[in-house]
Amino acid sequence: MDYTIVAVAIFVLALLVVGGAFLIRPRRPQEPRPPRAGGPGQGDQGASGATAVAEREEAEAGPVAVAEPAAPVEPPPAAVPIETPPPSAGRLVRLRARLARSQNVFGRGLLDLLSSDRLDEDAWDEIEDTLITADVGVTSAAQIVQGLRTRVKVLGSRTPEEVRELLRQELIAQINPELDRTVLTGPHGERPGVVMVVGVNGTGKTTTTGKLARVLVGDGRSVVLGAADTFRAAAADQLETWGSRVGAPVVRKDEGADPASVAFDAVARGLADGVDTVIIDTAGRLHTKVGLMDELGKVKRVVEKQSQVDEVLLVLDATTGQNGLRQARVFAEAVNVTGIVLTKLDGTAKGGIIIQVQRELGVPVKLVGLGEGPDDLAPFDAEEFVDAVLRTD
Template identity: 60%
Template sequence: MLPVDVILWIVLGVVVLVSGVTVAVVVSRRRAAELERRRREELPAAPSAPTPTAPEAPAAEAPSGTIAPTPAAPTTEEPEQAGTRMARLRRRLAGSNNVLAQALLGLISSDRLDADTWDDFEATLIGSDLGVGPTTELVDTLRRELSIDGVADPTRAREVLHRELVRITDPTLDRALNLDAADGLPAVILVVGVNGTGKTTTVGKLARLLVAEGRTVLLGAADTFRAAAAEQLQTWGDRVGVETVRGAEGADPASVAFEAVDAGVEKGVDVVLIDTAGRLHNKSNLMDELGKIRRVISKRAPITECLLLLDATTGQNGLIQARVFNEVTDVTGIVLSKLDGSAKGGIVVQVQRELGVPVKFVGLGEGADDLAPFTADGFVDGLLGE
């Protein structure tokens, strides 16, 4: 029989061995579990089963013998008629600080008409861009007409002033747009002017005015130098359902203008309106390009109108611009923007005298329909607050 101390050492060794095996097993199991957990986390998630959807109901068919309704066309704006526009101009001129209007109203409200009054009146008229010739003519006539009664009779004084103003504004000029083209060809209107006068906006407003008169219109975006010009013009056209022909940025303006006129001929529209890039009147290369646009367009259809846009606030500088443009493009009519408000007003008379062409339209403000056909009577009524 083994000694007791030997037996104790053997038992102790067995206990230690069993404990070590147990710990190893537990650690091994935990490590295996940890590895399995990590493996599962690294696997991609299984796709979820698609949610069943109800089958799409078949489109309702129109009863036999009928036509299914088509989607409604996008609505377009209804431009304001021309008749109410000049009435708004008269109201704006009457309530403005227009230099010419103030001078005229100051004259007929004077207590007496002495030499100093007439001298001040004459100086103010010249300062309103009326020009020396028209000013001298108007003052001489008024002094003669009002020499007896003066302004003691305000009604008669106003009548004389109204009559003479209408006369020098020349109501005999034909201010209607020439829309008479050859058979099968549209009227072609070219709009020109210097930078910053608002040609693209004016072309859009003119399109609205023509649409309001029942004309079919096509727009040509021949301003290919200003990145937003074509987009701006198309927006104007879309608002009244008018198509716009445009080219790539930097394209040849004459080519785009020709394509617009060609499209107008093919579609049988009444009027093609061509917007051109603004150009300084003293840049000969740009003015030559304008001449090229005219020549290229004329190969497809005659230009019936060339409208020069002038800023009414530019005064004598506007007249210099007008002379140069007229030499290059044979201007047939003037569009005066910014005539309401602080514009001097006399530019209307002077530009007509200088160029021998009429003012045909005037800008009234920033609204979409703030462009009105010009009339001598309406203009004078506005100046005199009538």
């Protein structure tokens, strides 16, 4: 036996055993090495390599949710401060200077004519024309002139003080201070007083409704407003603004709703809340539209199913003159108008419309508007009005 061959075989076998053990030994995990700084080709991983690794890891992880910025929180709207309007008493006195400015041409012209050295037929004709120009009306102007001629003839002398007093007495007599100008707004037991405000477009009807609410609140009354003008989109919003200032709730519905149903709900709200007065603002309808005038009568009938209507106030624009008088006649035929609100009286010298409209309708002027301020609506007083017209200072 060849021992040399055996030795070689054993040596080869030992090498195989040792090599196999080495090959199947598990490899120790290597710690990741930080990338080396530098550009591409410097070290094992440059900046581009790091970017690639980051992009690969981001792709494997999926999209990352990004929190959206929180919407800014708006502060709640500031509450409208409740105002305390001045009472109705003395309002016309406070506004007399404004009235005197607008009627100065009317009053001053009459006083100058009456104080002239000669009062012949031409002078009396001119006095009558001045009265007619101021919208006093032909019949009333003739009566005033006749009364003045008689008094001047009896009196004999015509000092400025005497002339002024003569004219004052004649104008007051024509305006008729004996008419009851009380605006009926008080409750009837548990039922509120109900006031309807009517008139054509552009006379200041909705504004008058809001100002009347201020007058009543200033006198200590509680009020609910009914936005029954559902044809004009801005009317209800306008009324909301007026009501919010004095704490008066507004009953309203969508544009185009039945005005009678709004009026009915407003009175129901007044009954439920136990308020003193409900004021209903109706649509500004053209007096030539017969159907719309009939609808106004419907509103009144529906309201009366719950409570009587105490006042139907017709709002007239003093600057429209004879056209305003025609409007008054048509409204008086549609509903029982109980009082006139004459707006924009500070913007015209034709204050004689007060005399004419009362004579034609037999309805008193109860309120006058003398400006655009919130408290420029005043109860009408015949003597205060005439004194303002004839004011000389």
